[in-house]
Amino acid sequence: xxxxxxxxxxxxxxxxxxxxxxxxxxxxxxxxxxxxxxxxxxxxxxxxxxxxxxxxxxxxxxxxxxxxxxxxxxxxxxxxxxxxxxxxxxxxxxxxxxxxxxxxxxxxxxxxxxxxxxxxxxxxxxxxxxxxxxxxxxxxxxxxxxxxxxxxxxxxxxxxxxxxxxxxxxxxxxxxxxxxxxxxxxxxxxxxxxxxxxxxxxxxxxxxxxxxxxxxxxxxxxxxxxxxxxxxxxxxxxxxxxxxxxxxxxxxxxxxxxxxxxxxxxxxxxxxxxxxxxxxxxxxxxxxxxxxxxxxxxxxxxxxxxxxxxxxxxxxxxxxx
Numbered sequence: 647x648x649x650x651x652x653x654x655x656x657x658x659x660x661x662x663x664x665x666x667x668x669x670x671x672x673x674x675x676x677x678x679x680x681x682x683x684x685x686x687x688x689x690x691x692x693x694x695x696x697x698x699x700x701x702x703x704x705x706x707x708x709x710x711x712x713x714x715x716x717x718x719x720x721x722x723x724x725x726x727x728x729x730x731x732x733x734x735x736x737x738x739x740x741x742x743x744x745x746x747x748x749x750x751x752x753x754x755x756x757x758x759x760x761x762x763x764x765x766x767x768x769x770x771x772x773x774x775x776x777x778x779x780x781x782x783x784x785x786x787x788x789x790x791x792x793x794x795x796x797x798x799x800x801x802x803x804x805x806x807x808x809x810x811x812x813x814x815x816x817x818x819x820x821x822x823x824x825x826x827x828x829x830x831x832x833x834x835x836x837x838x839x840x841x842x843x844x845x846x847x848x849x850x851x852x853x854x855x856x857x858x859x860x861x862x863x864x865x866x867x868x869x870x871x872x873x874x875x876x877x878x879x880x881x882x883x884x885x886x887x888x889x890x891x892x893x894x895x896x897x898x899x900x901x902x903x904x905x906x907x908x909x910x911x912x913x914x915x916x917x918x919x920x921x922x923x924x925x926x927x928x929x930x931x932x933x934x935x936x937x938x939x940x941x942x943x944x945x946x947x948x949x950x951x952x953x954x955x956x957x958x959x960x961x962x963x964x965x966x967x
Contacts, residue, residue, distance in 0.1 A: 648780040648788060655792045656772025659800060660764045667760050667804070670875060672913055673882040674750050674931035681761050684737050688765025688803075692733040696766075699729045722849065727806075727841035730766065734803070735810035735834050737762040742814045742830075747947060749818040750935040751885075753878040755833075756871075759811025763804035770803070771795040798861045801868050802844060808871060809837040821943060840867070882935075883908055889934035898960050899930065903967060907931070922966035929959050 664685055668675070703725040708717035738758045742749060749755065779791030813833015817826040848860035886908055893899045899907070906912050907930040917924040933956040940949040 648785070649776055652772050652776035652780065652788065655775055655796060656770075657768045659796045660768035660771070663800065663804070664761055664764045667757060667764070669914070670879065671753065671757050672879055672910055673886055674754075674935045675913065675928060676748060676754060676757055680741065680745060680748065681757070684741065684758055684761045685765035687737040687740075688734060688762040688767075689769050692730065692737065692762065692766045693769035695733045696726070696730045700726050703729075719849070723842055723846040727838045727845060730803075731806060731810065731834060731837040731841055734759075734762045734766055734807045735837065738807070738811050738814055739830070742818065746818070747952075749815050750932075750939065751878065751882055752812055752815045752819065753875065753882060755811030755813070755815025755818075756808045756875060756878070757811070758814075759807040759809070759837075760804035763802075763807040766807075767795075767800065767803040771800075794857070798857070799844075799864055802841075802864060805864075805868055805871055806837045806841045806844075809833045809840065819942065879910070882931075883910070885938045886931060886934040889937040890930060892937075893930075893933070893957070893960065898957060899964060903930075903964065916967075920966065922963050926960065926963035926967035929956055929963060932956055933960065 664681075668678075668681065700721055704717045704721040707720045707725075708714060711717065738755070741758050774795050775788055775791040779788040783790070810830070810833045813830040813836075816829040816833070820826055820829070844860065844864060847863065848856040850856070851859060890899065890904055890907060894901055894904045903926075907927055912927050913924075913931075916927045933953065936949060936953050936956060939946075940953060943949070
């Protein structure tokens with residue numbers, strides 16, 4: 647029973663968090679299947695690989711130093727941030743290289759990084775809640791770990807890996823070869839640094855005071871990231887506002903449809919009018935972002951042909967929206 651409860655509290659909140667992240671992606675939503683694969687990469691590949699590698703390095707540090715404390719500190723503050731951010735970031739890198747066209751904005755990098763981080767958190771939280779909570783202190787320990795791992799620091803892995811996603815998205819949107827090469831590396835380094843700071847800070851102070859101060863610092867970081875996300879959502883709205891004006895002048899969409907496409911709530915409510923309406927406004931977002939890519943990066947990977955295909959799709963769906 648305790649294991650099932652741990653699984654529930656490990657996974658259910660992260661599914662809710664992931665749904666919220668998906669909901670925030672207002673104007674050009676990423677494919678649900680691809681996001682699902684990214685999430686479960688975090689659940690299985692990143693978590694499993696990190697557990698094995700972290701354990702091996704921890705044992706190595708203990709053999710070398712003869713100190714269990716050194717092994718714990720070295721693993722938490724150095725090894726784990728490097729290994730875990732690499733394995734989570736690998737999912738973002740795979741999406742970047744294989745599904746290159748899905749990176750339409752900086753926000754997309756945050757979305758993919760956040761989703762793989764939430765998958766990782768789901769497995770890690772389950773382990774901590776059961777092993778360090780229930781097995782050590784029974785049900786009281788289990789629920790104490792639920793509060794800490796889910797309510798207090800539930801967003802931490804999503805926050806860390808979002809920086810790697812920002813790095814890849816920045817590379818995607820730039821023509822500069824130096825930026826394309828260095829941005830993902832810088833993003834990964836920021837993710838590792840933030841992760842290492844989190845793992846080290848609370849441990850240096852220790853006890854309830856360390857938890858309280860560490861949580862306060864975490865929430866400051868998450869708040870800044872959330873404000874950044876809201877700013878990026880506004881920037882994406884600006885892309886639609888600029889790029890869809892031509893579609894209005896061409897008669898592909900009406901002025902009313904144009905205004906509705908700019909609404910923050912449209913992607914939440916369009917489905918109430920049917921699948922065609924939902925698809926129509928999703929296509930509006932895709933077309934606007936593809937035109938933005940074309941204006942910045944040219945006809946890479948057939949952007950012009952994709953734009954014409956999306957326009958044809960809009961013409962087909964417009965009467966039903």
